[in-house]
Amino acid sequence: MTETEKRLAKYTTVKLTSDLSVLSDNQRRMIPLLIEAAEAMDAGFWRQAYGDKEALMASIDDDATRRFAEINYGPWDRLANNEPFVEGIGDKPKGATFYPSDMTKEELEEATAASEEAAEKLRGLYTVVERDLGGALTTRPYSEIYDDLYQVAAEKLRAAAELAEDAGFKSYLELRAAALLSDEYYESDLAWMDMKTNAVDIVIGPIETYEDQMFGAKASNEAYVLIKDRAWSERLAKYAAMLPDLQRGLPVPEEYKREEPGTNSDLNAYDVVYYAGDCNAGSKTIAINLPNDERVQLQKGSRRLQLKNAMRAKFDRILMPIAGELIHAEQRGLIRFDAFFENTMFHEVAHGLGIKETITGQGSVRSALQNHASALEEGKADVLGLYMVNALHQRGDLDDTEIEDNYATFMASIFRSIRFGASSAHGVANLIRFNFFAEMGAFTRDEATGVYRVDFAKLETAADALSEKILRLQGDGDYEAVGAFVDRYGKVGEILAADLERLSSAGIPVDIVFEQGVDTLGL
Numbered sequence: 287m288t289e290t291e292k293r294l295a296k297y298t299t300v301k302l303t304s305d306l307s308v309l310s311d312n313q314r315r316m317i318p319l320l321i322e323a324a325e326a327m328d329a330g331f332w333r334q335a336y337g338d339k340e341a342l343m344a345s346i347d348d349d350a351t352r353r354f355a356e357i358n359y360g361p362w363d364r365l366a367n368n369e370p371f372v373e374g375i376g377d378k379p380k381g382a383t384f385y386p387s388d389m390t391k392e393e394l395e396e397a398t399a400a401s402e403e404a405a406e407k408l409r410g411l412y413t414v415v416e417r418d419l420g421g422a423l424t425t426r427p428y429s430e431i432y433d434d435l436y437q438v439a440a441e442k443l444r445a446a447a448e449l450a451e452d453a454g455f456k457s458y459l460e461l462r463a464a465a466l467l468s469d470e471y472y473e474s475d476l477a478w479m480d481m482k483t484n485a486v487d488i489v490i491g492p493i494e495t496y497e498d499q500m501f502g503a504k505a506s507n508e509a510y511v512l513i514k515d516r517a518w519s520e521r522l523a524k525y526a527a528m529l530p531d532l533q534r535g536l537p538v539p540e541e542y543k544r545e546e547p548g549t550n551s552d553l554n555a556y557d558v559v560y561y562a563g564d565c566n567a568g569s570k571t572i573a574i575n576l577p578n579d580e581r582v583q584l585q586k587g588s589r590r591l592q593l594k595n596a597m598r599a600k601f602d603r604i605l606m607p608i609a610g611e612l613i614h615a616e617q618r619g620l621i622r623f624d625a626f627f628e629n630t631m632f633h634e635v636a637h638g639l640g641i642k643e644t645i646t647g648q649g650s651v652r653s654a655l656q657n658h659a660s661a662l663e664e665g666k667a668d669v670l671g672l673y674m675v676n677a678l679h680q681r682g683d684l685d686d687t688e689i690e691d692n693y694a695t696f697m698a699s700i701f702r703s704i705r706f707g708a709s710s711a712h713g714v715a716n717l718i719r720f721n722f723f724a725e726m727g728a729f730t731r732d733e734a735t736g737v738y739r740v741d742f743a744k745l746e747t748a749a750d751a752l753s754e755k756i757l758r759l760q761g762d763g764d765y766e767a768v769g770a771f772v773d774r775y776g777k778v779g780e781i782l783a784a785d786l787e788r789l790s791s792a793g794i795p796v797d798i799v800f801e802q803g804v805d806t807l808g809l
Contacts, residue, residue, distance in 0.1 A: 364568025
């Protein structure tokens with residue numbers, strides 16, 4: 287097996303389909319239009335992550351390497367800490383293409399200190415930083431940089447809106463089309479929050495900031511085309527309303543939980559039938575918590591979308607084989623899809639807990655913690671999701687699983703997500719948690735067999751301790767303290783490295799790639 291074939295073996299292919307019989311004729315006609323809009327965002331993410339896709343592909347001689355470049359949106363292996371795999375390619379720029387290649391972090395910080403207006407533009411979610419003729423840093427808006435692609439996406443969204451039978455969805459599509467051309471997303475985010483009954487949905491635009499590993503400031507182009515699973519969604523509807531009570535019970539002093547989460551949050555299950563851009567690069571998202579705009583979250587909460595078909599694929603093809611290798615035989619029977627679904631679901635709900643603004647006057651948590659913000663936020667959501675699961679079990683609101691199922695499944699999932707690597711915010715978050723839990727004795731490892739056993743009582747204690755630590759770090763907005771925390775716990779030790787290698791040697795994939803599109807759906 288060649289090196290490229292080994293890299294490709296990290297992924298297993300999944301066909302993205304759904305039951306289209308539940309849709310009306312107009313809804314089925316909308317889906318190809320939404321996929322075309324998503325394809326435009328896919329091309330936009332290529333420009334952000336690498337630059338000229340066609341030039342890169344033309345420079346690669348073999349089909350296997352070209353395919354791997356497609357999966358990674360560039361010549362860097364996202365599951366191997368962005369290690370280059372094309373000859374002659376150097377390290378991936380921390381700021382991708384969002385900043386000049388010769389710009390230093392210190393230079394941008396100095397420029398943002400010049401004025402509040404300069405800081406707003408240079409750190410804006412929807413601007414690319416460039417140099418003017420004199421070499422000074424300046425910006426151009428996304429709507430100008432990606433105009434050709436955004437125009438296509440907007441046209442397709444407007445065409446889909448003409449077919450929309452749901453008034454809320456029609457309004458959202460029209461507002462989102464306008465937002466792509468104006469860089470003003472607030473109104474379309476509010477409209478997206480107000481949708482409750484539409485069977486077809488699309489998440490589209492520059493959204494997450496994971497790709498900007500220099501500042502975590504720039505949003506990346508992406509899209510999901512979705513079909514609602516009404517039966518599963520009905521099971522979930524009651525949980526979002528519990529957020530205020532759960533916020534008040536967080537294991538931190540009052541000042542770290544003073545914000546009141548919105549109660550209009552929406553919790554639903556979907557089949558995803560198309561991924562594009564950032565969400566399709568490397569490790570694939572299986573749940574969504576949006577919008578990211580703190581103003582919208584405080585006013586209306588957020589929508590949590592569980593991508594059930596993708597989640598099931600990861601559980602069956604990756605998590606269960608991992609459990610067979612690394613979890614003690616006495617606890618393997620506790621690893622269940624319903625527990626995996628609950629843990630993932632409450633991870634997304636838990637993004638709404640804690641605080642969005644620092645208590646030290648340093649602005650938002652995201653701006654204060656910069657490139658560390660995403661990993662810390664994902665770590666917070668993981669442990670607070672477990673806190674929520676425990677609280678709901680105690681209240682008798684979860685009856686499909688036992689708490690031991692959730693804990694054992696949570697432990698196995700740590701190994702799954704650590705394999706995403708240090709270039710992934712989720713990978714870093716899980717690595718930190720593994721080392722923190724190890725320090726607190728939340729699990730033991732049998733040296734003879736190399737399998738892990740969860741100590742359920744100690745895992746609960748460790749989760750509460752890590753929750754408090756992360757919530758304090760976020761509230762304080764102390765960038766240096768967070769950096770030290772990540773440096774201490776965000777490392778792969780020799781034993782863990784050997785165990786992860788066992789998974790690779792056993793042929794267990796790290797993640798999934800998709801067979802997707804209009805032809806796959808039979809449209």
